[in-house]
Amino acid sequence: MNTIEKVIKSMNKEKEPLKLSNINIEHIYIQENIYPLLQQYLLDQNYTNVLLIGDDNTVVFMNSIIEQCQNEHLTFSNTVLLPNQNQDVIADEQNVCQSLIAAQQTNVDAILAVGSGTIHDVARYVAFTLKKPFVSFPTAPSVDGFYSSGAPLILRNMKVTVTAKAPKAIFADLHILKNAPKSMIAAGVGDILGKYTSIFDWKFETKWRKSELYEPTLLLTEHALAKTVNSLSEISLGYLSGISRLMEALIESGIGIALYGQSHSASGSEHHLSHFWEIHHLINEEKQLLHGEKVSVATIEILRLYQTLFPKVYKQHNFLTDEDWDYLKKELDTLPTVEEIIHFLKEVEGKTELEQLPISSSLFNESIFKASSIRPNRYTFLRFLIDYHSREVEQYVTSRT
Numbered sequence: 001m002n003t004i005e006k007v008i009k010s011m012n013k014e015k016e017p018l019k020l021s022n023i024n025i026e027h028i029y030i031q032e033n034i035y036p037l038l039q040q041y042l043l044d045q046n047y048t049n050v051l052l053i054g055d056d057n058t059v060v061f062m063n064s065i066i067e068q069c070q071n072e073h074l075t076f077s078n079t080v081l082l083p084n085q086n087q088d089v090i091a092d093e094q095n096v097c098q099s100l101i102a103a104q105q106t107n108v109d110a111i112l113a114v115g116s117g118t119i120h121d122v123a124r125y126v127a128f129t130l131k132k133p134f135v136s137f138p139t140a141p142s143v144d145g146f147y148s149s150g151a152p153l154i155l156r157n158m159k160v161t162v163t164a165k166a167p168k169a170i171f172a173d174l175h176i177l178k179n180a181p182k183s184m185i186a187a188g189v190g191d192i193l194g195k196y197t198s199i200f201d202w203k204f205e206t207k208w209r210k211s212e213l214y215e216p217t218l219l220l221t222e223h224a225l226a227k228t229v230n231s232l233s234e235i236s237l238g239y240l241s242g243i244s245r246l247m248e249a250l251i252e253s254g255i256g257i258a259l260y261g262q263s264h265s266a267s268g269s270e271h272h273l274s275h276f277w278e279i280h281h282l283i284n285e286e287k288q289l290l291h292g293e294k295v296s297v298a299t300i301e302i303l304r305l306y307q308t309l310f311p312k313v314y315k316q317h318n319f320l321t322d323e324d325w326d327y328l329k330k331e332l333d334t335l336p337t338v339e340e341i342i343h344f345l346k347e348v349e350g351k352t353e354l355e356q357l358p359i360s361s362s363l364f365n366e367s368i369f370k371a372s373s374i375r376p377n378r379y380t381f382l383r384f385l386i387d388y389h390s391r392e393v394e395q396y397v398t399s400r401t
């Protein structure tokens with residue numbers, strides 16, 4: 001039993017029952033020398049005709065899989081997703097269509113995603129559409145979307161999240177993950193650190209709507225966060241132990257979303273800002289930034305905004321009881337300071353400033369006021385500030401930039 005399964009099992013002791021029907025994964029392997037395990041799994045499942053989906057950066061791993069897993073009962077084919085004019089591989093119509101045709105033409109038994117987030121998004125949608133099993137082979141610990149049943153696709157330059165398929169198994173080779181570009185490892189850390197503000201937003205929303213937190217997902221996400229923060233030096237030194245814990249944390253966060261059936265635990269205002277910037281870059285046909293890099297910087301900005309404005313609006317709204325305000329104050333006070341988050345990110349050489357991405361101050365200002373509208377069904381603390389204290393936000397943003 002691996003660590004993630006142990007964490008999930010241990011949560012059965014919690015008072016709330018786990019919605020295990022939302023989770024359908026057979027194996028999660030995060031270890032060295034993964035190829036024999038992958039080969040055995042494919043044989044055991046009778047997946048004899050497997051399509052590998054990757055890109056130029058992961059061709060080397062697709063070739064290794066074909067070489068190391070070769071067997072008289074296994075046939076592999078591959079399709080290499082192509083970058084757009086900005087040299088970004090995106091989950092757009094062309095790459096989806098290319099992969100669908102490749103899978104249909106070779107009449108595959110299973111789809112294997114070999115790469116990071118975007119490749120997984122394409123592969124999980126193709127597997128869902130063709131009703132084929134989907135297996136994950138991550139090559140960088142860069143994002144928490146490896147275990148996910150939704151695929152954010154880019155259709156006519158707009159981001160649309162569609163239903164797709166979660167992986168039946170994940171095979172993560174620690175040597176491959178450790179040798180991923182440092183920027184991608186830092187992005188994975190940033191995607192996890194974003195849970196500080198997403199969890200706060202979720203707690204705010206439950207108080208605002210008089211609803212409840214889903215305890216198992218909260219615990220799993222907090223576990224992922226603590227595990228990452230406690231492993232920062234091992235991650236920065238490239239130790240397999242640190243990389244392994246980061247990968248576990250990313251998968252745990254994804255499983256937390258699946259357990260709850262919604263993404264509140266993993267995606268709050270910091271993600272809404274990141275999505276707003278991403279759409280801006282798409283519309284303007286500008287080069288994309290790593291998801292986790294945007295989330296890193298957005299987390300710092302949102303935390304700074306919250307920690308500055310919360311004391312100014314504290315108990316100023318009677319939709320929340322005094323107890324609710326006190327609870328939220330305590331929750332915000334227990335978060336790390338902005339300086340601590342910057343320190344965490346610098347430890348793994350992550351990005352911490354808008355200028356490093358870069359995001360202009362005018363785009364940042366616009367995103368603070370408009371990003372919440374990306375998820376109209378969510379009620380984050382940022383949305384509350386915009387709805388009821390826009391003047392204070394305006395003053396903050398003006399003094400900030």
Ligand SMILES: [Zn+2]
Nearest residue numbers: 144191291295
């Ligand atoms: Zn994320």
